[in-house]
Amino acid sequence: MAATTDTGVDFRTRLQTWLPKLVLSPSLAVMLIFVYGFIAFTIYLSFTDSRMLPSYNWVGWDNYERLFRVREWNIALTNLAIFASLYIIICTLIGLTLAILLDQKIRGEGVLRPIFLYPMALSFIVTGTAWKWMLDPAIGLENTMNLWGWESFTFNWIKDREMAIYTIVIAAVWQSSGFVMAMFLAGLRGIDNEILKAAQMDGASNFQMYRRIILPQLRPAFLSAFVILSHLAIKSYDLVIALTGGGPGNATALPATFMYSYTFTRNQMGIGAASAVIMLMTIAAIMVPYLYAELREKK
Amino acid sequence: MAAASTENAMRSSGFARVLIYLILILFALFYLLPFGIMLINSLKPLSEITGGNMIALPRDWTIAPWLSAWSTAQIGVEPTGLRPYFINSIVMAVPAVLLSTIVGALNGYVLTKWHFRGATIIFGLLLFSCFIPFQIVLIPMARILGILDIAGTTPGLILVHFVYGIGFTTLYFRNYYAAFPTELVRAAQIDGAGFFQIFWRIMLPSSGPIIAVSFIWQFTNIWNDFLFGASFASGGGAPMTVALNNLVNSSTGVREYNVHFAGAIMAAAPTLLVYIVAGRYFVRGLMAGSVKG
Amino acid sequence: MGFLDINNVTKSYGAVEVLHKVDISVEEGEFLVLVGPSGCGKSTLLNMIAGLEGISSGEIKIKDRVMNGVHPSRRNIAMVFQSYALYPNMTVGQNITFGLEMHGTPKPERDKAMADVAKLLQIENLLTRKPGQLSGGQRQRVAMGRALVRNPDVFLFDEPLSNLDAKLRVDMRTEIKKLHQKLGTTIVYVTHDQIEAMTLSTRIAVMYNGYVQQLGTPKEIYDNPANLFVATFMGSPAMNVLTVRLEDRNGALHALTTGADGQERALRIDNASAAYAAYKGREVILGIRPEAITDPEGADRNARNIQALTNTVGVTEPAGADTFVTMTLAGKDCIARMRADADVRSGQPFDFAVNMDKAVLFDPKTEDRIA
Numbered sequence: 001m002a003a004t005t006d007t008g009v010d011f012r013t014r015l016q017t018w019l020p021k022l023v024l025s026p027s028l029a030v031m032l033i034f035v036y037g038f039i040a041f042t043i044y045l046s047f048t049d050s051r052m053l054p055s056y057n058w059v060g061w062d063n064y065e066r067l068f069r070v071r072e073w074n075i076a077l078t079n080l081a082i083f084a085s086l087y088i089i090i091c092t093l094i095g096l097t098l099a100i101l102l103d104q105k106i107r108g109e110g111v112l113r114p115i116f117l118y119p120m121a122l123s124f125i126v127t128g129t130a131w132k133w134m135l136d137p138a139i140g141l142e143n144t145m146n147l148w149g150w151e152s153f154t155f156n157w158i159k160d161r162e163m164a165i166y167t168i169v170i171a172a173v174w175q176s177s178g179f180v181m182a183m184f185l186a187g188l189r190g191i192d193n194e195i196l197k198a199a200q201m202d203g204a205s206n207f208q209m210y211r212r213i214i215l216p217q218l219r220p221a222f223l224s225a226f227v228i229l230s231h232l233a234i235k236s237y238d239l240v241i242a243l244t245g246g247g248p249g250n251a252t253a254l255p256a257t258f259m260y261s262y263t264f265t266r267n268q269m270g271i272g273a274a275s276a277v278i279m280l281m282t283i284a285a286i287m288v289p290y291l292y293a294e295l296r297e298k299k
Numbered sequence: 300m301a302a303a304s305t306e307n308a309m310r311s312s313g314f315a316r317v318l319i320y321l322i323l324i325l326f327a328l329f330y331l332l333p334f335g336i337m338l339i340n341s342l343k344p345l346s347e348i349t350g351g352n353m354i355a356l357p358r359d360w361t362i363a364p365w366l367s368a369w370s371t372a373q374i375g376v377e378p379t380g381l382r383p384y385f386i387n388s389i390v391m392a393v394p395a396v397l398l399s400t401i402v403g404a405l406n407g408y409v410l411t412k413w414h415f416r417g418a419t420i421i422f423g424l425l426l427f428s429c430f431i432p433f434q435i436v437l438i439p440m441a442r443i444l445g446i447l448d449i450a451g452t453t454p455g456l457i458l459v460h461f462v463y464g465i466g467f468t469t470l471y472f473r474n475y476y477a478a479f480p481t482e483l484v485r486a487a488q489i490d491g492a493g494f495f496q497i498f499w500r501i502m503l504p505s506s507g508p509i510i511a512v513s514f515i516w517q518f519t520n521i522w523n524d525f526l527f528g529a530s531f532a533s534g535g536g537a538p539m540t541v542a543l544n545n546l547v548n549s550s551t552g553v554r555e556y557n558v559h560f561a562g563a564i565m566a567a568a569p570t571l572l573v574y575i576v577a578g579r580y581f582v583r584g585l586m587a588g589s590v591k592g
Numbered sequence: 593m594g595f596l597d598i599n600n601v602t603k604s605y606g607a608v609e610v611l612h613k614v615d616i617s618v619e620e621g622e623f624l625v626l627v628g629p630s631g632c633g634k635s636t637l638l639n640m641i642a643g644l645e646g647i648s649s650g651e652i653k654i655k656d657r658v659m660n661g662v663h664p665s666r667r668n669i670a671m672v673f674q675s676y677a678l679y680p681n682m683t684v685g686q687n688i689t690f691g692l693e694m695h696g697t698p699k700p701e702r703d704k705a706m707a708d709v710a711k712l713l714q715i716e717n718l719l720t721r722k723p724g725q726l727s728g729g730q731r732q733r734v735a736m737g738r739a740l741v742r743n744p745d746v747f748l749f750d751e752p753l754s755n756l757d758a759k760l761r762v763d764m765r766t767e768i769k770k771l772h773q774k775l776g777t778t779i780v781y782v783t784h785d786q787i788e789a790m791t792l793s794t795r796i797a798v799m800y801n802g803y804v805q806q807l808g809t810p811k812e813i814y815d816n817p818a819n820l821f822v823a824t825f826m827g828s829p830a831m832n833v834l835t836v837r838l839e840d841r842n843g844a845l846h847a848l849t850t851g852a853d854g855q856e857r858a859l860r861i862d863n864a865s866a867a868y869a870a871y872k873g874r875e876v877i878l879g880i881r882p883e884a885i886t887d888p889e890g891a892d893r894n895a896r897n898i899q900a901l902t903n904t905v906g907v908t909e910p911a912g913a914d915t916f917v918t919m920t921l922a923g924k925d926c927i928a929r930m931r932a933d934a935d936v937r938s939g940q941p942f943d944f945a946v947n948m949d950k951a952v953l954f955d956p957k958t959e960d961r962i963a
Contacts, residue, residue: 012493012663013643019494020413023405027465028421034462035428038439045438054442098326101319114578115327119334121574122567123523125540129547129563130333133556139349147352178330235432238525242544256526259434264530269438276434287430295423482677485644486738490691491665500690504681 039280046273054269063274072250073275076258079165083254084233086169087176091229092222094173095180100210102181103188113185116178124175128242131171132158161251164244168236168252171243176232180225187221188214227290234283255279334567341365341560348556364557368565372558373549374542375534381562383535384542388522388569391453391538395460396517402461403468403513404506408498410469411476412484422473429466436463437530444531451533459531460521467520468513475509476502511580519570539566595620595778596641596746601650603636611636611802613650618746618795623772623779627789628799629825634782635750637799641780642671642748654745665694670739671748674755676731678723678738685710685719688737709741729760736771749781753788765791786826790814798822816952820959823879823952829916832885832926835956836878838871847878847951852904852920859948862897867962868953876962877954882916884950885928887936891945901944908936919944 046064049057067073098116102109119127134140137156145153157163191214199213237256244252246261255275263272340348341364343357370380406425410418440459441450449455479502487497528538537545543566547559594617603611611633618624626634639645641652643664652659659667670691678687688709689702697705710716713733723731732752739747752768753761769792772779783789789796790810798805798813798821806818817823823831836847836859845868846858859878861868884892891898906918906925910932917928917936928944936942953962 010661010663010666012666013661016488016494016663017415020409021415023494024409024421027402027406027425027469030462030465031424031428034436034440034443035431036424038436039431041439042435054438094326098323101323104316104319106319106323112323112327114575115330117578118571118574119330121519121570122334123525123540123543123570125523125525125544125547126563126567127333129543129559130337132547133559134333134336134353139556140353144353174330174333231430237434238540241525241529242547245548256432256434260437260526260530263438273438276432276437279432280435283430283432284427287427291423291426291430295419295426480675480677482673482675483679485639485642485664486671486673486677487679487690488644489642489664489669489671490738491694492690496694501679501681 050269052267063270076253094177098181099184119175124238125242337560365561368561388539392521399464400513406469407472597653625789625793632799633802670744674751676735849922882927882929884947887934890931895947897948
């Protein structure tokens, strides 16, 4: 089965060595065209003066220079930094807390776990619809609190240019934190119970046990959570569209919404392509080392 | 009792346990409320929503918003309701799920049981394709769909979802088949079974769990997709998520919140149903795919 | 010209050669065991005979037909795997007949063959079950049934007993041997367990580092090991290995070593081979098996050269049938095998009887046998 120089091979054996490659090759071709070819094409476009339609006039780094002078792009980058860091930190904290609490031999774990997890089965459009309304001061949370007699309660972040980005964080955390919980729970369940018994006999308290023994062993789960959440954050598009539409104004624009509006509504394809390339590079900077390490480990 | 515990070797005091349950129940409410409130309010007349308390149960129960969302609500310019778009999404998701699962299964089989030089690199290329931001392919994809003359159609979306689903399905099947004993393949070779016979007679019959995972994952992703739907499907060809967004964000007329909620729940129903029926596989599949890489 | 010929076969992965010019000829009806530690190349060689791995150079012939490049299913071989490799989705009956089905044997013939094999192995009552419902021993039988039903020229076994518990392993070992005697089939059997190798085989190939270290009958391998590796690998407890000095004393050749007290001990060597002469006055390695060191009453009555050796007893390990006794020679622990009722006490001096007929000498540099 390994590649060696073997002599005098019969037809059947030769067929059996070619078939696997033959079966894999359409996927490889599709991948090379639709993923890597397209990436190359988009990168190329980012160096041209394409507007509504692709053009092949080379303009060098023009689009990138213009991109970073556009105010909306800088807002989008700032928003991404705020959104991604809060999203990752809060999801990890909630996920870890829930996983540790659920791991205390909780009665009803079978009921609670699916409740924590179900939001991830929903479309971001559905999540956005639900939260858009919850957060709407006129009919949602604020209105309800006022009706209950808490007259001074205000919660109008979604209408506030300064605060709107945080509503995206709330809805995104609602959708993803259960998934992070599941990852940590799987990690916790994978820890050898005998190690914990040994630590207990060594006199470690519960808190020490978590800090010194358990959390260090969850390192792979932390890493996976970070990689998956950061990749989701950079790709975030649907939720913004459904929740705020990028507004008020463009206060909640993210690179993904920027790319879409510049490419397809504002007919600035060159700049749109440049922004897509920057998104890809950001994700690649996180994913490539991770995947490389994972694949090497397997060998 | 500590020695008898199996999940971990710990115990906590009575007060701490009450606190733990309290926190867990609060979080359960946090996750349940948005969807629950949406459900309650989809059964209210509009006047009760705009004038009343969102947590209150309906005084006049009504399914009118559901009927409206399904068949008469204004989506874009046509008063068709969400029904045609729901059908679009099914017609799009089913073939894309089936195709990408079959191809993923064959790829996983080849990559684990017929390892050849360069296979790891090919797998790396496939794997990376799972994580690209799709913005990077939108422009060329739009052109290719135009050239193939399937722009704006459901077959176009099937192609797109199939292509960008292969990476994930291959990843799932590869991880699953990597744990499948290679000796079985060798025994079958000695028994005289060929490449496809081994796949069909030996591998596939043992692949139930991972086929379920692949179905669930692909279906959820494709059904919930918005970006491709919004980019490559126009008007009557749009999938459910795009139609829902049009319904909710249409700027004309009175905002019929109850109809929006009914529509949102309709859009969520298929994936929720899949999750409820096969949720255990779903989680296990995500674990297999993401944690173990 | 044998039944199965392995002629100058090598295997390389890229630039790394993992099997070096293996040359073995197996007669019809022989039971050849390939034994060695993991990584020695024994499984690679078996897979090459099966056709699961390619041959880098040399050739493998079965019944005079060159097998290089021939598909595994066309070699008329059958293989029993370490994990049994039973198809989990098929019943036992389907497992057994899958190979016949793939070769296009008609259903009535398949059923007949299956019934015969099931009767032979006494697994008739298992035919409709799935492998998951079988015990380890039953799976082992089914795996053998799947091999037998094909009526192959050569049976290949890849560590078939290593997944069984100790008692079952011994039972199945006996059963494989009975089956071989009854059917007279040609078998190549891979194991890392030297006891399996000794008990089952008609010939053993001891392998290490990609080389066949020695090929011979179990008795030859055990009594006349070709080098230090074979000597220490075969036998349990392992052969005692001492660095000694060869010298003439009173006109006879002696091996000199030191006891637990640091004083010299001399062991006379009779009918020394001519090759010993060259080592006179030099250090050599003396190998002596535990059963050749006993208490005086337990010594082999047919032995011609029993040497008395007084030494302090280290620990005694009663093992039921025998008692193992350690003592220090040349600064190393040395194990003696005694009758269970020998009167040996830890820390006391004892008169050991050393059967020097069984002693073998090795060159300390090449580690080859001096003979």
